Amino acid sequence: MNTLKQLKLVLLTILTITFFSCSDDDSNNTPSQGTSTISVKLMDRPGDYEHVYVDVVDVRVKVNDTSDDDNWVSLEAINTGVYDLLELTGGINVLLVDDFVVPSGTLNQIRLVLGNDNSVVIDGETFPLNTPSAQQSGLKIQVNETLEPNIAYTFLLDFDVDESIVVAGNSGNINLKPVIRASVEAQSGALSGSITPIDVQTEITATNGIETVSSYADVDGNFVLVGLTEGTYTVTVTPDPASGLPIQIIEDVEIAVGSTTELGVILLE
Template structure:
């Protein structure tokens, strides 16, 4: 009897051990499956936009696997939090994370869809330099969302990072007679693995500028070039996202067409996929400059010609023929002072409101200084 009881106890013990082992194995398999599941991260950046604010309401982000059709079936929500984003805050390397390491199925990711809501607005300065808020109408986005073709293979165990560039300049359409302002989003999507980032800053930092490169897609002779651009932020910092591997000329263009600074270029900037290229030191904007010249007719006297540029005196002396030349003078309107040498018996003469234009020489002609 005792033997039978011992056998029953032993069998019960083996059953418990077996059940525990199965549960542990299932748990380990479950954990392994979770660890192997691919995940996706989606960031939103602003490529460029010359407004005060452009606010968009992001309702959801969705993907479609193994299906490139326009069919409404098969879309998977990535459970993005509904939020209103000012796209113009996304400058100088700032980005908005829409989806953070969300698990997705394996296969081929064919499309990403950005779904916008109704609460989209834009702020534009009026004639009194005050910002007015207007509604942004987004009919296509509200109906079906904005679809971006991706075609990326998704495998187990990897995290996939995508960057969506929202080109505000091209996306905002100001209608003519109707007065409506429409949002017809122009976006591009890149992966951080298959592209790089160019970062840097522009000096002076208080001069708003647009920084850009041209991606020729490896075919300079064709017309499929793509401009990748971004505005500097209030500190002068910028970041160009989604730049493919290659060597580029970085072009910095002041936003104000009447700026005293001209377009400045930095050649031979190399980009490597998956890496950040930092341009150091800061890019110094080149001034728009011209020159001032003239001829003093008084004989046997040296005359010093001077102007004040940003509080600093710039000057040049006449040569043996009485000719003077002030070069690299920033554009603007100046008072020119002509100072003859001591003992010449001639009076100091001032010429007011003389304008210097970009790449031009203001020729003051022949000048005779009066007697003192």
């Protein structure tokens, strides 16, 4: 009888230890709970067009969801409307979403949904810009960024206009097949400086061999390149060929997260 009691006690002890061990494992594998906030800004790389107008009506996201289902959450964009992408260069951007609360975890995708009022101006003539997929389901941008609890994230959506606008064969239709680069402002740096003389249109391009970001100097000669990942860049300063001024190349420009590298005044000569 004593032997039977001892056996039951041993079995009970084993079951208790096993139960608590499984519980501990489960708690360790449970994703962290909490919320994060998201802001979204829209900007553009320079393009060889006079104007590119896009009609922004919504911004949506998928968080912690890699399925093909239509489980998108609207971020309730605050600044919807028609924007000229070519005005959103040189560090200028528009805030589309401001501090929207989402569950922490993985931000899988961002969708930029466009309306019907999209157009491009070439040689003074306005053409409709066809964006059927953007109007129906939105422009999908793969992100896959980890969102930590109680952290605010600002995502920069950077259009590449030259890569995004496609003339469809002999039909003459002009389509928007967007190439958009998404970066996190909190995990990137910036580059700034100024050009003289200021009356020469000048493009500034920075590349680390993987990513390339460019902008034009504004009417005062100033420029800002944002959304640069940390690392060493080569900066190319390209004046308008009609000016006769040579291209300048600046090597080994260091970009750090959360700071702006200042190049100072660049003399075109």
